[in-house]
Every structure is written in C-alpha cells, then in structure tokens.
Amino acid sequence: MADDPYQVLGVAQGATPDAIKKAYRKLARAHHPDLNPGKPAAEARFKAVSAAHEILSDPDKRARFDRGEIDGAGQEQAPAGGYRRQAEEAAGARYGTAPPEGMFDDLLAEMFARQRPDGPRAGRDESYLLKVPFASAVMGATEELTLPDGRVLRVQIPPGVETGQVLRLRGQGGAGRQGGPAGDALIELDVAPHPVFRREGFDLRLDLPVTLREAVLGGAVEVPTPSGALRVTLPAGSDTGRQIRLRGKGVAGHGARAAGDLLLALRVVIGPPDAALEAFLRDWVPEHPQDPRAGLEAGR
Amino acid sequence: MMTIEMLCLRFAALTPEDLLHWIEEGHVRPDDQAGMLVFREIDVERVRLILELRDMLEVNEAALPVVLSLLDQLYALRRRLREAGIAVDETA
Numbered sequence: 001m002a003d004d005p006y007q008v009l010g011v012a013q014g015a016t017p018d019a020i021k022k023a024y025r026k027l028a029r030a031h032h033p034d035l036n037p038g039k040p041a042a043e044a045r046f047k048a049v050s051a052a053h054e055i056l057s058d059p060d061k062r063a064r065f066d067r068g069e070i071d072g073a074g075q076e077q078a079p080a081g082g083y084r085r086q087a088e089e090a091a092g093a094r095y096g097t098a099p100p101e102g103m104f105d106d107l108l109a110e111m112f113a114r115q116r117p118d119g120p121r122a123g124r125d126e127s128y129l130l131k132v133p134f135a136s137a138v139m140g141a142t143e144e145l146t147l148p149d150g151r152v153l154r155v156q157i158p159p160g161v162e163t164g165q166v167l168r169l170r171g172q173g174g175a176g177r178q179g180g181p182a183g184d185a186l187i188e189l190d191v192a193p194h195p196v197f198r199r200e201g202f203d204l205r206l207d208l209p210v211t212l213r214e215a216v217l218g219g220a221v222e223v224p225t226p227s228g229a230l231r232v233t234l235p236a237g238s239d240t241g242r243q244i245r246l247r248g249k250g251v252a253g254h255g256a257r258a259a260g261d262l263l264l265a266l267r268v269v270i271g272p273p274d275a276a277l278e279a280f281l282r283d284w285v286p287e288h289p290q291d292p293r294a295g296l297e298a299g300r
Numbered sequence: 301m302m303t304i305e306m307l308c309l310r311f312a313a314l315t316p317e318d319l320l321h322w323i324e325e326g327h328v329r330p331d332d333q334a335g336m337l338v339f340r341e342i343d344v345e346r347v348r349l350i351l352e353l354r355d356m357l358e359v360n361e362a363a364l365p366v367v368l369s370l371l372d373q374l375y376a377l378r379r380r381l382r383e384a385g386i387a388v389d390e391t392a
Contacts, residue, residue, distance in 0.1 A: 029357045034349050035371070037378060083349040086342035087375040088382070094329055094342060095368075096376035 005052030005065065013066075017057065024053040033081030037088065043081050123174035123183035130155060130187050134194035137161050138204070138226045139252045145187065155187055159252035160202060163191045197226065202251040202260030207267050208244075212277075215239065215268045225249045225262055232264070242266045302339040304330075310344070313351050322350060327368055 006013055009023045027049040029035075036042035055061045055070070064070050086092060130145050140159035146152050153172055161167075166188050173183030198205040204226070214221055218236035222229050225246070232244065243265055250260025308314050322328045323337070328346055330337040339347075350368075353359040359367055 025356070025358060032352065032357060034352075037374065083342070083345040084375075086345045087371075088378055090379075091340065091342040092375050092379055094340075095346065095372045096379065 003048060003052070005055045008048050008052035009056065011056075015056075017059075020053070020056045024049060024057070028053075034083045034087075037084045046081070120180040121177045122180045123176040125183040125186050126173040127186045127188065130189055132157055132161065132189050132191045134192050134197065135226050137189070137191040138197075138199075138250075140254065147185075153185060153187075157189070159254045160257070161189050161191065162199075163189060165189045196224070199251070200263075202257070204250040204260065204262045206262060206264050208264040209267050209269045210234065210238065212268060212270055215266065223262075223264065227252075234266070238266050240266055240268045302344060304337050304339070307339055307344065307347060311347065311351055313355055314347065319347065322347075325365065327364065 006015070009020060009027065011020055011023050015023075028046065031042045031046040031049060033043040033046055055065050061070065087095065126147075128145060128147070130143060132143060133141075135141075136143060136157050138159060141157050143155045143157055144152050145155050153169060155167060155169070157167075166186050169185040169187065171182045172185035176182050196206055206223070208221075208223060210221060214234055215238050216236065218234045218238060220231050220233045223232045223246070224230075227249065230246070230249065232246065234244070238244075243263055246262040246264065248259040249262035253259035302310070304316060304319060307319065308316055319328065323330065327350060328339075328343055330339045330343050332338075350364065353364065353367060354361075
C-alpha cells in the first residue's frame with residue numbers, strides 16, 4: 001500500500017503547486033542519498049518523496065489521484081544515489097580532493113587498536129622514585145623498592161650514582177597483553193645528602209676538626225670514611241685549611257672507573273676555656289712572629 | 301564509457317555548454333582519449349548529481365563548488381575508513 005503523497009510531503013490536500021514544490025525541495029535536500037552516504041534510510045525516504053512529488057507536481061496525475069484513479073505509488077523516478085555507489089569505491093579517487101594521506105591515520109589506528117583487544121601489546125613503562133642512602137650511592141648496594149602492587153624489586157645500585165639518575169629494570173614494568181613483552185621499571189634515584197661528607201664528582205670532602213695539640217704536634221687521628229674508620233697520621237704543624245688527600249677513599253670504583261679520593265680539610269678546634277693553656281699563651285713568645293691578617297688590607 | 305554527445309542525450313536537462321563549464325571548473329573530470337572526452341560511469345553519475353543539486357535542490361552556481369568539495373572530502377574519508385577496515389580484517 002503506497003503512502004498518501006500529501007502526507008509524504010507534509011502538505012494539505014488543497015496545497016498550491018508552489019507550496020508542494022517548496023515542501024518537496026526541503027525534503028529532497030534533507031534526504032538526497034548522495035548527500036547521506038551513511039544513512040540507507042535516506043534513500044527510501046528520498047524515493048517516497050520523489051514519487052509523491054511526481055504525482056502532485058503534475059496537475060493531471062494529481063487530479064487522478066484526488067479522484068482515486070491511481071494510488072500513491074505513481075511511477076518511480078530514475079534512481080538517485082548512483083553517485084554514492086561510485087564514489088565509495090576505488091573509482092571515487094577521481095574526485096577525492098581530500099584528505100591528504102595520513103591525515104586520519106592516527107585516529108584510525110587508535111580506533112582499531114581499541115577494537116582489537118586481542119593483539120599482543122607491550123606493557124607500559126612504570127616510573128618510580130627510590131631514595132638511596134648516601135653510603136649506598138658511594139659504595140654501591142642493593143636497595144629494595146616496594147611497588148604499589150606489593151611486589152618488592154631488588155635494585156642493584158652501582159657506586160657513583162647521583163640524584164636524578166634513572167635506572168631501567170627491563171621487564172619489571174606493566175604486564176604485556178596477550179603475549180606482548182612487559183614494560184620496564186624506570187627508577188629515578190634520589191640520593192640523600194650526608195651530614196659530614198660532600199660529593200664532588202667521585203671525590204668526597206670532609207672537614208676534619210683537630211685539637212690544637214694535634215694540629216701543632218701532629219700524630220695519629222681516627223678519620224671516618226664511607227668504608228669505615230681509618231687511622232691517619234697528621235704531620236706536625238697542620239694548620240686550619242690544610243688539605244690531606246686519601247687516595248681511593250672516595251666514591252668506590254666501578255668497572256673501568258677508578259675510585260675517587262677523600263679530601264680532608266683540617267679545622268683547628270680550640271675547645272672550652274682552659275686555664276693552663278691561657279697561662280701558657282700569656283707567657284708565650286712566638287719563635288717566628290707573624291700577622292695572619294697581613295694582606296687583608298689589599299681588599300679595601 | 302560515453303562521449304559528450306551520448307551524455308547530453310542521456311540527460312534532457314544537460315546542455316554541452318554547462319558540461320564544458322563544469323569540466324573547465326574541475327567539477328567533472330572525463331578522460332581525454334586522443335582529443336576526445338570520454339566519460340566513465342562515475343563521471344556520468346557525477347553529472348546526474350550536479351544536475352540534481354542544481355535543478356532539484358536549487359544549489360546555485362556559486363555554492364556548487366563548496367557542496368562538491370565537502371562531498372568529495374566526505375567520500376574520500378569514507379573510502380579511507382573502508383580501506384582501513386579491510387586492512388584490519390586482513391591482519392586480524
């Protein structure tokens with residue numbers, strides 16, 4: 001049973017030819033199949049609109065329909081939508097002005113990646129921060145890192161690492177999907193500062209307090225180093241600021257890199273008031289009188 | 301394959317002047333075979349589309365290139381989507 005052409009075009013029975021034409025154009029614009037390639041329903045709708053217009057635009061056919069002599073099917077027009085079928089195939093490249101190659105490749109890849117959860121995919125790299133004690137960074141150590149998922153990674157810290165350095169543990173990151181390889185764990189190191197040692201490349205610096213007696217007379221003193229206490233013999237007359245280099249007692253060597261040195265800077269400490277010392281100094285006459293402030297005037 | 305004469309016989313509303321103008325503007329792109337214009341099926345359907353745009357949908361001369369350009373982009377995208385879909389089927 002064909003539709004009533006008046007209803008298809010949405011016009012009244014007594015509509016003027018002009019109103020019919022207007023209604024038809026409006027619907028044709030909305031439903032032309034070549035302008036609606038993704039909507040199959042548009043084609044059926046367009047055919048119905050065209051058939052209705054075919055009858056109502058012809059005064060003779062319209063009169064016959066009004067008298068009930070023909071039904072709403074009328075006769076069908078030449079099918080529109082032929083261009084759509086051509087343009088969608090390879091032949092359409094003839095008029096394919098756009099888009100340039102690759103313009104949508106990223107979008108498409110994303111869409112299809114989402115649609116294909118069964119392909120093997122590598123796991124993601126996961127980043128972590130690991131606080132490293134000063135001694136571990138200097139001597140090397142194995143530190144444990146507890147991951148958010150409860151796993152514990154044993155991280156080999158080579159000697160000489162610095163804050164900001166990143167260690168990569170292969171295969172310890174996010175799990176791969178469907179046989180894809182796991183990602184890596186990227187571990188950023190945060191080396192704690194030390195209260196007395198300072199790093200300077202692979203050398204270490206230490207301010208070494210000495211008593212007045214040790215400074216004047218020299219002798220053996222105990223010096224802390226990252227690898228344990230060490231007895232060091234101070235030469236006599238070691239003034240404040242004197243530097244002593246302990247070879248190989250800095251940052252431990254690693255591979256071809258030799259160990260750094262530990263540089264001691266002496267600092268004479270007088271200590272609490274001492275009556276004997278005061279009495280001695282009051283009577284003391286220096287062998288070689290000297291002005292330690294000589295040359296300071298030059299800075300004025 | 302059609303010549304320009306056959307094409308004008310096929311569409312009553314089409315004049316050779318209109319068609320030559322559209323070819324000049326690049327709206328229709330027939331093959332040139334030894335100096336003779338030859339229209340493939342897609343060209344024939346494109347002429348039908350332009351006629352329908354002009355006569356049925358009242359798209360005027362100025363708006364025609366805009367409409368055609370947007371349509372060309374739409375179909376190019378649909379072709380690429382379809383190709384990508386085929387490529388995915390082949391690798392899946």
